Amino acid sequence: MPTHTFEPTHYHHTLAAHPPVLHIAPGDTVRTSCVDAAGQDRNLQQVTPRGNPVTGPFYVEGAMPGDTLVVRLEQLRPNRNQAWSGAVLAANVVDPEDVPVLAQARGSGRWLDWEVDLASNTARLRSTVRGLEGLELPLEPMLGCFGVAPGQGQAISTATSGPHGGNMDYRGFKEGVTAYFPVQVEGALFFLGDGHALQGDGEIAGTGIKISMDVQFSVDLIKGQHIRWPRGEDAEYIFTVGNARPLDQCVQHATSEMLRWLTTQYGLDIQGASQLMGQCVRYDLGNVFDPAYTMVCKMPKRHLEHLPG
Numbered sequence: 001m002p003t004h005t006f007e008p009t010h011y012h013h014t015l016a017a018h019p020p021v022l023h024i025a026p027g028d029t030v031r032t033s034c035v036d037a038a039g040q041d042r043n044l045q046q047v048t049p050r051g052n053p054v055t056g057p058f059y060v061e062g063a064m065p066g067d068t069l070v071v072r073l074e075q076l077r078p079n080r081n082q083a084w085s086g087a088v089l090a091a092n093v094v095d096p097e098d099v100p101v102l103a104q105a106r107g108s109g110r111w112l113d114w115e116v117d118l119a120s121n122t123a124r125l126r127s128t129v130r131g132l133e134g135l136e137l138p139l140e141p142m143l144g145c146f147g148v149a150p151g152q153g154q155a156i157s158t159a160t161s162g163p164h165g166g167n168m169d170y171r172g173f174k175e176g177v178t179a180y181f182p183v184q185v186e187g188a189l190f191f192l193g194d195g196h197a198l199q200g201d202g203e204i205a206g207t208g209i210k211i212s213m214d215v216q217f218s219v220d221l222i223k224g225q226h227i228r229w230p231r232g233e234d235a236e237y238i239f240t241v242g243n244a245r246p247l248d249q250c251v252q253h254a255t256s257e258m259l260r261w262l263t264t265q266y267g268l269d270i271q272g273a274s275q276l277m278g279q280c281v282r283y284d285l286g287n288v289f290d291p292a293y294t295m296v297c298k299m300p301k302r303h304l305e306h307l308p309g
Contacts, residue, residue, distance in 0.1 A: 001027035001218075011035060011053035011193070015147055015166055016155035017185050020059035029218040030058060033079065034193040036210045037144070042079040052145045052158035052167055054193030060219050063188035068222040069148055069181045071190065075216035076141040076175045078197050083114040083123060083211040090206040090289045114209050116197055123197050123209055137198055141213065144169040144194030144203070144287075147230065151184035158193065160291040161243035165230050167194065168241060168294040169203040170286035172232065180222075180231040190219070202285040229257040239298040241286065247293050251283070254297035262299070267308035276303060 006022050024030060034055045035041050039048040063069060087110055088102045112127040116139070125135040145158050147165020161168045165181055173179060181188070192215060199208025230241040240261060242253025258281065262273040280303050286294025 001029065003029040003031065006030060006032040008032065008034075008055045011039070011048040011055060012057075012191065013049070013051050013053055013158050014155040015054070015149055015158065015164055015191050017149050017153070017189060018057055020057050020187060020189060021055075023059045023061060024219060025061045026219060026221045029074070029216060031214070031216045032192075033214050034195055034212060036083070036212045037194050037207065038084070038210065040212060042212050044080065044082060052194045054145055054158055054191040056191035057149060057189035058219075059187035059189060060221065061187070062223075063183045063221055064186055065151065065184055066224060066226050067183040067188075068225040068227050069183050069188045069190065070220035070222060071146075071179045071181065072218045072220075073143065073173065073175055073177050073179065073215075074218060075214070076143060076195070077214045078116055078118060078139065078141055078195065078211045079214045080212055081116050081118065083116050083197050083209045084111045084207070085114060085209045086110065086206040087112050089204055093202065093204045093288060114197070116211060139197050140171065140174060140199075142171050142174045142196045142199060142208075143192055143213075143215070144196050144199070144208065146173070146179075146190075146192040146194075148181045148183060148191070149185045149189035161287065161294055162292060163229055163243070166243065167290055168230070168243060168286045169194075169196075169199065169208070169290070170241065170284065170294055170296055171196075171199050171201060172234070172239065172284060172296060177232055177234045180227060182227045182229070192217070202288040204288065206289050227257065228260070229253050231257065231261065233301075237282075237298040237300055238304070239284075239296050242295050242297070243292045245291065245293050247288070247295070250293045250295040254283075254295045258297045258299060266304055
C-alpha cells in the first residue's frame with residue numbers, strides 16, 4: 001500500500017469540514033508532523049497561533065457517515081530538544097481554598113522549560129524548581145488532540161472533545177495503539193496534533209510536556225459499523241472513550257460504548273457483558289482540565305479470548 005509524505009504549511013484550530021490537505025485510501029500510510037500546542041515547529045519557530053493547532057484534514061476515500069475510521073499510530077517521535085509544561089496545577093483540580101496558593105506559587109511565569117534528549121529518550125527539567133533540580137523522566141510520547149470532523153456542519157474547537165475525538169489528552173493514545181472514530185462526514189476528515197513528550201493522567205497541570213512531533217499513521221475503514229464514541233486497543237486492552245462534563249456523564253458514555261462493543265462484537269448478552277465489566281474493567285482519566293472531561297473504560301483482552309464473538 002502507498003506511503004505518503006505530507007509536510008503541513010497551515011494548521012487548524014477547529015475540527016470541521018475544512019478542505020482536505022491530502023486524499024488517502026484505506027490501507028495507506030502517512031508520514032507527517034504536528035506543531036506543539038503553542039504553534040511552534042521543530043525549529044521552535046512560531047508558525048501558527050497557539051491553542052492546539054492540528055495538521056490535516058486527511059480525506060479517506062470511501063469513508064461515509066455510519067462507517068468507522070481505523071487509525072493506527074505507528075510512530076510518534078518528538079522532533080526537537082526543547083519542550084515546555086505548565087508551572088502549577090490547574091485551578092479546577094484542587095479545592096477552592098487552594099486556588100490562591102496556586103496563583104502565588106506560579107510567580108512570574110506560567111510555563112517551565114524542559115530539555116529533551118532524543119538519544120536517551122528522556123526529558124530533563126531545565127527551569128529551577130526547588131527540590132526537583134536535575135529531575136529526569138523517561139519519554140512516553142502521545143497525541144493529545146486528534147480525531148475526525150464532526151457532523152451537522154459543526155466546527156468544534158481543538159480545546160475540547162466530543163464523539164468525534166478532539167482534545168482528549170489520554171496518555172494511552174501512544175505509539176502502537178489503534179484508534180477508532182465514528183465517521184460523521186464524507187471522507188472522515190482526520191486531524192492530528194498536540195504532541196506530548198510525557199503527561200500524567202488527567203493533564204492536571206493544564207499541559208503535559210508539550211513538543212512538536214513526527215507522526216506516522218495508517219488508516220482503514222470498517223464499512224457499515226456505527227460507533228458512537230471513540231474506541232481503541234493496544235496489546236493488553238480494548239478501551240472506549242467518553243468526552244463530556246460533568247465527570248459522571250463521560251463515565252456513562254465510556255461505559256455504554258464498552259457495553260455496546262461487548263454485545264455487538266463479542267457475542268455477549270447484556271447480563272454477560274454486565275458481569276464481565278462489573279468485575280474486570282479499569283478506568284483511566286484522560287483530560288480533566290478542558291471544557292469536556294475524558295474518561296476511558298478498559299477491558300483486558302485476556303478475558304475476551306474465549307468468548308463466542
